[in-house]
Amino acid sequence: MRYLRFYSKKEKIVxxxxxxxxxxxxxxxxAVIIEKQKDSIEALNYAKEKNLKYSExxxxxxxxxxxxxxDRRKTFYQKKEVIIKPVYFxxxxxxxxxxxxxxxxxxxxxxxxxxxxxxxxxxxKDKFASVYGMKDEYFQELKDYITIDSVFISDVLNSRKKRxxxxxxxxxxxxxxxxxxxxxxxxxxxxxxxxxLMKIPGVGSxxxxxxxxxxxxxxxxxxxxxxxxxxxxxxxxxxxxxxYLYADTTLIQKIKINxxxxxxxxxxxxxxxxxxxxxxxxxxxxxIDSIHELRFSEEFTNVDFKRISHYIDLSKP
Numbered sequence: 001m002r003y004l005r006f007y008s009k010k011e012k013i014v015x016x017x018x019x020x021x022x023x024x025x026x027x028x029x030x031a032v033i034i035e036k037q038k039d040s041i042e043a044l045n046y047a048k049e050k051n052l053k054y055s056e057x058x059x060x061x062x063x064x065x066x067x068x069x070x071d072r073r074k075t076f077y078q079k080k081e082v083i084i085k086p087v088y089f090x091x092x093x094x095x096x097x098x099x100x101x102x103x104x105x106x107x108x109x110x111x112x113x114x115x116x117x118x119x120x121x122x123x124x125k126d127k128f129a130s131v132y133g134m135k136d137e138y139f140q141e142l143k144d145y146i147t148i149d150s151v152f153i154s155d156v157l158n159s160r161k162k163r164x165x166x167x168x169x170x171x172x173x174x175x176x177x178x179x180x181x182x183x184x185x186x187x188x189x190x191x192x193x194x195x196x197l198m199k200i201p202g203v204g205s206x207x208x209x210x211x212x213x214x215x216x217x218x219x220x221x222x223x224x225x226x227x228x229x230x231x232x233x234x235x236x237x238x239x240x241x242x243x244y245l246y247a248d249t250t251l252i253q254k255i256k257i258n259x260x261x262x263x264x265x266x267x268x269x270x271x272x273x274x275x276x277x278x279x280x281x282x283x284x285x286x287x288i289d290s291i292h293e294l295r296f297s298e299e300f301t302n303v304d305f306k307r308i309s310h311y312i313d314l315s316k317p
Contacts, residue, residue, distance in 0.1 A: 082138070083103050084138055084142060085101065086102065086141055087101065087145060088147060089145065089146065089147070090146075090148065091146060092116070092121060096109060099113075105133070108131060108133045108134055111132045121157075124148065125143055125146045125148065179199065180200070180201050181199050181200065184244060185244060186244065187245050188246060189224055189247050190221055191248075191251065193212075194211075197212070200240055201240050202240045202241075207230075211227060211230065214229070217268070218268070218269060218311070220251050220253055225242070227241055254313035255268060257279060257288055257312050257313065258314065258316050259316075262277060268311060291305055291309050291312050291314075
């Protein structure tokens with residue numbers, strides 16, 4: 001301050017004005033900062049209020065959904081009033097539509113039809129009352145409208161009795177089975193049909209069907225010993241099969257390995273997906289001239305090469 005006496009009056013006025021301006025700018029800056037803080041606080045409060053409203057609205061929405069779900073469950077599980085509409089009917093002959101028209105619940109209708117499908121017969125009215133799920137109140141309303149056709153019941157019982165007697169009859173029972181070969185006959189396994197297979201001692205309908213189905217999957221047998229791969233066939237049956245059957249390898253349907261797709265390749269029982277993929281990848285580089293060109297692949301073993309070689313056609317497309 002002691003240096004102010006050296007300034008002129010005008011200089012002192014200028015210095016004073018500068019001080020006032022600087023002080024005013026400082027005050028303005030502080031005012032702006034305070035105003036921004038107020039705005040940010042108001043924005044924060046507004047955001048909090050808005051979030052609170054949203055959370056309350058979401059809570060109300062979820063509560064309403066829960067209430068609606070509970071109401072739906074109540075209405076779903078609420079037992080419907082059953083109104084029986086009696087009509088005259090025979091429980092042994094009536095169909096499902098007519099049963100529903102009586103007003104019986106669907107599960108009882110289903111039980112009645114299931115009982116009849118299994119061979120059940122309603123011989124008396126009381127037998128109808130014993131159907132699973134049948135309430136006494138339903139039965140009492142329908143009891144006077146139930147009619148039992150005794151002639152129909154006797155016809156059904158007589159036909160069943162006749163079938164049992166026919167089955168017990170020795171001559172008829174013998175005709176139900178295929179006559180077996182009396183002596184060894186050599187048959188070609190790739191052309192034989194299931195009826196002829198069943199004539200081989202020890203081979204029934206199931207075994208014959210399995211042998212034919214496996215032959216179709218393979219494309220033909222190159223050896224009768226392949227039947228051993230059907231594990232459920234007994235050893236004694238396999239011995240008879242080897243006596244009666246032989247394989248003609250010229251009848252085998254082969255796979256064109258240089259053009260067959262992966263799905264076609266893996267459809268064969270001896271080729272899995274990874275082996276089919278390996279063949280496809282190798283084919284992208286060059287055509288396969290020999291199956292043993294794949295010997296460097298970890299997917300194939302010597303047994304695989306031996307089995308697959310009978311089913312491979314190396315012709316090029």
